[in-house]
Amino acid sequence: MAIHLRSGAAAASIVLAGALALVGCTGTTSPTPDPTGTTEPDAGGLPAVIELLGVRDQTGAVAYTGISAAKGTALAVKQAAEEAFLGEGVTVEVDERDGAFDPTVASTAITEGLASGNISAILGPQISNEALAVAPIAEAAQVPIVFTQSGVDGLLTGQFGYRASSSQSSVWPRAIEKIVADGAKTVVTFVSANNATYNQLGTVVIPPLLADGGVEIAQTFDFESSVTDFAAAAGQAAAASPDAIVVTLIGPQMPTLITQLRQSGYEGPVYVTAAMTDDQMKSMGDAGHDVFFPTNFSYAISSGLPAEFTKAFQAEFGENPDTYAAETYDQTWWVLRAIKQANSADPIAINDALLALGLQGFEGVQGKLTFIDGRDAVSPGVLVEWDPVAAVQKIAG
Amino acid sequence: MIQSIMNAAVLGSIYLLFSMGMSLAWGTVGILNFAHGAIFMFSSFAVYLITSMTALPAILCVIIAALVGAILSVLMQTLVYGVIRKRSTDHHAAERNVIIGGIGLAAILIGFASHATKSGSFGFATTDQNPVLEFAGIRITAVSLTIFVVAIAISIALAMWIRRSRGGLALRTVGVDAETAKLMGINESRLAIGTMAFAGLLAGLAGGLLTIHLVAINPTTGDGLLLKAFAAIILGGVGSVLGVVIGSFVLAFVETFMILGGVGGWASAVAFAIIFLVLIIRPRGLFGRAEVRRT
């Protein structure tokens, strides 16, 4: 009994001491930004080293998205250095940290990153949960943060948040155009039940677009993310003989669904989201014919800025770039241009420049980008088709 | 309609093949293996690694996956679960620590696979096709049919073995009362290893067949199936082969017809509600033994 009391008291006093320490402090809940630009001359020169902070998932459930993202940023920074974009003797360093698919880890990475250096801007997470967790931190620190992906509503309500990738909704009209142009009258849709973005896409965004084109949705199936087998629904969909099938499920579910649609006898076009990786599409083999997806970038685009980016990316990394890398390439160039326009590494000046550039819009590898309120990217989108024979993407004819 | 029933039956046999190993281990030697899904996935991952170097016939892929599963399971039993149980002072502590150990083991396997694939999907490069068979207007792929036949065959064989053989008798004895079983000369440790080996074999077998059937899986696919396995086993009754068969098929049929009915978003809610109701009303499930052991 006495020992219990003693150990209990000991532990309680440790906790109490800790709590008192917290109370004794002023209890600020936000990190104060380190002073930047203290060594800059007023003539608006750039310091020798400009620091950016990147927080993307290098590990966790969708590690491939963050790994690609880091590559897109790295290429942009390298090119800027090679052409001395920000002037001679000015280098940009990116502190890449892992969000680990965990909002707590992402938040810590941001606060530690901010505390450890003079961060001029943040290249933010791609996962909505992480983005929502870190947005207030950047806002309080008054450092601009540019997200990609993270398609959740209500993310960009502050003064310092931006999104450099266009949403799925903005590119889906490309797919609907083709569906209508091909003379479709009925479609069947497969929608994610518990992924909020894809559910909204499938139930709120796409149906009115189809209705406008005079296309009727014969049936809708919804699936939780844990469903792995789709044979029954595929069979019923095939039996309905629709003119097209629209799929807004999460990436790993789509190869199985499409394969089972073909196995059920449906040979028509399937329109999916851009969430499938090339590997997932390859895994479908011959079943991967007549699969289309609207997206903001494809390595199959043969001319213009996208093609140049693809060539440079292949030279640097020996592989084709995906949308995640393309988005962060645009994201990083937006920040670089803002730094140049502001002619300063001060986060607030850069923030103003980001907004100004956003209001103007610019040409990126995602096409001609405009920005809602100067913050949220909209791209015209392109319709891509998968070529199962060559096992590569191609632009839909 | 018949097509849908058959598709639901194939789904049921998928759940059955996955859940059977887990039910066996849980119901006989009392090991609730939280790493069962990870064994399923990692066996498939091992075959993926091999076939990325050289394509193999489908049957070889499945056999290798089954063997990898058995080996992984034996390693887990000898290095972790067996040690935990030997050292444990009471039943409750052993149960808890086996669960925690399983969680850790699963994280290790999933971590390796995620690292290698960057958490992406992977499949097999097989030299065979998966042709669609058609009869009387019903379509089924060769692999689906194989899964169905294999699941049912194993269930029947297992049920007969447990009922008729000495090994099966030993297993049933251990399941009812481990202490007495030991006094009667049953080497519980060897039995546990053997049972886990077979459970792992089944997990790997499921991994191989399912990866071909689904075209690709990803590092977390196994964990998703784990919850379905819980539902099937609880419904059917822990420790009963017939139970896990019925449980798997009921689960699959409910899920399938809810999806076909357009209310797919509630499918797992129904599965969990079933678990909950069964446990409240009849904890031993449809076919489980009445609990003899004091909890």
Next chain:
Amino acid sequence: MNWIAANIIPLQATVTTFLLALSFQFPMRLGLFSLAGVGLFGVGAYSSGIAFAKFHWDTWSSVAFGVVVAALVGLLLGLVVARLGGLYLAMATIAFDMIVVVLAGNLTPLTGGYMGLFGIAGKVELWHLGIIAVIVAVLFALSERGGMSRRIEAVHDDAALASSQGINVSAYRLTAFLVSGAVAGLGGALMLMVRNTTTPDAYGFGLIVVALTVAIVGGTKSWIGALIGTIIFTWLPVFLTVVGEWREVVYGVIVVLAALFFPTGIWGSILGVRKRLAERKHAGQRDVVDEMATEPDAAETEFLQTVAGKDSEQ
């Protein structure tokens, strides 16, 4: 000061996870393998969020609402699962947790569906969390001394025997569910107020695994175990980013080692070590006393009584 500001998120998570861990630890102290804490954590979060966003209550009234609703749901659950024990109770409570997730995801007008709740800008400071953590710890520490503590242990060791000794086992069980709900609801509500948003899948199988690991590896005998587990598993991912891409593997190895080498949890092992040290000292003292053959003085008597008293409780 800078360190606290830089690590505010894990510090907040330490408190909310501590509360969640207690919601697992307390029933387990009674021998109830209930995993309902996660679902109740979610119920607390959503109730407080709905109160804040829809009824427009202030922060602390909303939090209180979350606590009350979660406690009541916990009690109701306890009544329904009254006859279950062991792994069956675990399964039933897992099912409860998963049902909460699906309800939160599908009852969109109330809960925001799978998009979740937004903009719950509660005014909760870190020092609020600190005080709450201390108060809760003190309350739990009080429950670990005296008659109540012995009765709880009796129920844990053998419920049938305890009942025959006149202990109202079912009352203790229901209380455990009520307390589990209250403390989980508090944790969930505070977490929402501090993070401002939540989604249904935050309370799914992943959180069940985390909470279970925290409670068991820390040690289920005492609130101290819950605290130890919380500190380890809240700060481990932060430190493990150093390990880079092998983060998940290292985490798994640590958990397996804990299951193998700390079968009663880390706190349980610390207690075990203390007990062995005390026994050795006790044995030494007894030899000395026999040799000297004198009356034991007050200090010796007190020491012997203390050790004797402790032995009967372990």
